[in-house]
Amino acid sequence: MNPIPRGTRELSEELKIDVVKLLQMSLKDGILTRGAMLSTATLFQVSRATVRKIWRNINCGNLKSKKAGRVGRKPRYTAEEIKAVVQDVHEEQRSTIRNIAESSGLSLAIVSRNLKNGTIERHTTRLKPLLTETNKLQLLTFRGAHANIRREDVMELANVVGAAEAVPTQIPARAADFSPRPFSLLRATAVPALYKNPTFLT
Numbered sequence: 249m250n251p252i253p254r255g256t257r258e259l260s261e262e263l264k265i266d267v268v269k270l271l272q273m274s275l276k277d278g279i280l281t282r283g284a285m286l287s288t289a290t291l292f293q294v295s296r297a298t299v300r301k302i303w304r305n306i307n308c309g310n311l312k313s314k315k316a317g318r319v320g321r322k323p324r325y326t327a328e329e330i331k332a333v334v335q336d337v338h339e340e341q342r343s344t345i346r347n348i349a350e351s352s353g354l355s356l357a358i359v360s361r362n363l364k365n366g367t368i369e370r371h372t373t374r375l376k377p378l379l380t381e382t383n384k385l386q387l388l389t390f391r392g393a394h395a396n397i398r399r400e401d402v403m404e405l406a407n408v409v410g411a412a413e414a415v416p417t418q419i420p421a422r423a424a425d426f427s428p429r430p431f432s433l434l435r436a437t438a439v440p441a442l443y444k445n446p447t448f449l450t
Contacts, residue, residue, distance in 0.1 A: 259302075268306045327362070327367045333354060345359050345363065348368075
């Protein structure tokens with residue numbers, strides 16, 4: 249019987265069963281023969297203590313690893329605890345990971361890890377708050393203070409607009425087919441020449 253190659257430190261259940269089968273072949277009157285454990289350990293490239301432990305566990309009726317489900321670093325906080333801590337932080341202090349860490353007392357690593365596994369989700373709103381009456385008054389005051397409009401400029405602009413309206417406008421066929429609506433392209437699809445902007449070409 250050839251030993252099964254293993255890439256991990258822990259033995260698989262199939263390998264443990266093979267060890268038990270080989271040991272059972274060495275039984276004589278219900279007792280293992282002398283040197284059976286050592287020869288089995290040499291064949292499977294494990295220690296004699298490992299073989300003895302497998303044989304003891306099979307006599308107790310259990311071959312499953314006692315480490316299953318108990319290995320690895322224990323989480324410091326559960327997902328529910330992370331959510332509760334982050335929810336207590338004001339929305340204005342959740343703009344960045346660093347702000348959340350400083351406001352909640354969590355480390356940057358914990359916040360980043362929970363952001364990757366989905367416990368914390370990013371959310372960006374496109375809705376901009378409306379201007380209040382105070383903001384509108386401040387905006388009008390600011391623009392009025394920086395506006396320098398002369399009567400001559402207004403009359404000159406009116407003459408230019410009137411002259412432009414008198415000239416018939418001819419829209420080229422290519423420009424008439426242009427649609428300002430956004431469009432989507434599949435990956436590796438060439439951009440139509442009409443929509444190309446030389447500034448962003450690579």
